[in-house]
Amino acid sequence: MSGMDGQHLGMRLSTAVVAFHEAVGTHLGVTAVDQRAYAIVAGEGRMSAGDLAKRLALTPGAVTGIADRLERAGILTRTPDPADRRRVLLTANPGAYGDLLAGLGAAMSALTATYTPAEQQTIADWVTRTIDILREQTQRLTDNHPR
Template sequence: MKSEPPKDRAAAVAAVKAAGRANSDATVMFHAAIAGRLGLNATDTKALSILDREGPLTAGELSRRTGLTAASVTTLIDRLERKRLARRVEDPADRRRVRVAADPAGLAQVMPHFADFEAGLDALLGQFKIADMEVIVRFLSETNVLLEAQRLRLTDGTRTRMKPRGKRKA
């Protein structure tokens, strides 16, 4: 559903924020649906995405990138290995250290779930000029920096748990 273009800066800022929230919600739900199809959880698929984009990481590096505890990352890696989506590999610089890599054959099983979205995204981006896409890339990149800073602020660089709430009175 398209809305009227904003008439002033405050309205434009509010419209961008609202669209960003809606995009975030849709993205999370889309990835949760894919994770469900794969028998994983959304965090597993995002960790797999990080491994695919950044290459092999140590468990500690993956812990820092995801905010998961070391124990949670170990369990996550085990799940990805069982599904043949990732594998532990020897670190070429230090044979005593192990890295986790996305498995290309496993990724080939995941990618068809994104095919329709990718085709739609390509069609959508075809409507934009290169200069427009450069603005979009800048906005998304800077938003990612803000999000990562806030994740680190909220977790103090580590995974934190919410405090349990007291029992409700009937």
């Protein structure tokens, strides 16, 4: 790998991704956990605050704070559940978040276009496997963390 091992490259990639999301968070006034919550709602669709709390392994009160910040940032909407008005449903609104990510998306698309289809397939495989490893390691740390 041109003089750099996978661990070193992985650390550099991780640091760059974290720095990018910190900058997005600063711009929007949200935290990294807020962004993770937003990504879950955006990826899975409208859900209750209770369901999001379970997905994040957080208390309902913590999710209320997250929803407050995401709503203030204009990227999440809370509405009463028509079937049970005691429940609140959360809906993602890409708005400002999507605008901030558009530049990254365009730059990544331009970079991807510089590779052959076969190279793109290899890169996609590496990224997919990296995501799987990160999820496994995150779960391992979560399972072994004393509460």
